[in-house]
Amino acid sequence: MKTLPLLIGPGEWVPPLEPWRIQPQPFLRPGLGIGGVFTGTAGMLLRDGAFRPYLLTCQHVLHYPRAGLLVSQPALGFDGGRAGLDTVGASFWGLFPESGLDAALARLDPRFRPLDPTVAGTTDRIRNIGEARVGQRLIKSGRTTSLTSGLVEAFGNYPVPYPQGMCSIRGFLIRTENPGDARPIAVPGDSGDIWYDPQTGAAVGLLVAGGQEPQPYAIACS
Helix, strand or coil: CCCCCCCCCCCCCCCCCCHHHHCCCCCECCCCEEECCCEEECCEEEECCCCCEEEEECHHHHCCCCCCCEEECCCECCCCECCCCCEEEEEEEEECHHHCCCEEEEEECCCCCCECCECCCCCCECCEECCCCCCCEEEEEECCCEEEEEEEEEEEEEEEEECCEEEEEEEEEEEECCCCCCCCCCCCCCCCCEEECCCCCEEEEEEEEEECCCCCEEEEEC
16 A cells, blocks of 8 residues: 555635635536535546436445435535525435445435536546546546646555544546646546546546645545
8 A cells, every 4th residue: 555645635625715615516527516415525426327317426425334425516515505495416326445446426306406518727628538647637527626637647545534434445646737836736626526537538437536745746546
């Protein structure tokens, strides 16, 4: 396991750089603040074979112990979401961090909120699924830090702190593009957003955590 000084993890609250991301929006889009018990980011809109819509984010964002828990935009509690009025769907499935991944699906109901696959703050759409490679430039649109970018540095298993203890997350490390820039690329509330290739529109990783030392970085599971 590669040891890194993680500064962020689940369960913390940080105000967003762009307050509109935690305000109710007319369309549910990737990059907006969402949540169940905790707050995080809407990662990616998906559909199954019956064309039913789902939202991919982190398990620790939806706090998925079972199916059927309400998911809102913005999140209840932390971000001021209103039960019922801001509901967009319910938790459906999850992978707990002890498995080495941290992912969950919410089943959406477009009657509550229409869907727009355009990534918030951009004109981009995530068009397919790809695999990360070392040196690849990726961007993400998150609830807290908005648009940030970085370069894939390495693959491995990374320790991430959770309420139940330290878990080893399988994925890759992204470093800031500019070594002299101390601005973070991922902080609490960004969890669940998608790192994607802006050239191809391919989603390659789900943001789980990040930190600042020795340079700003993020950890994504894939």
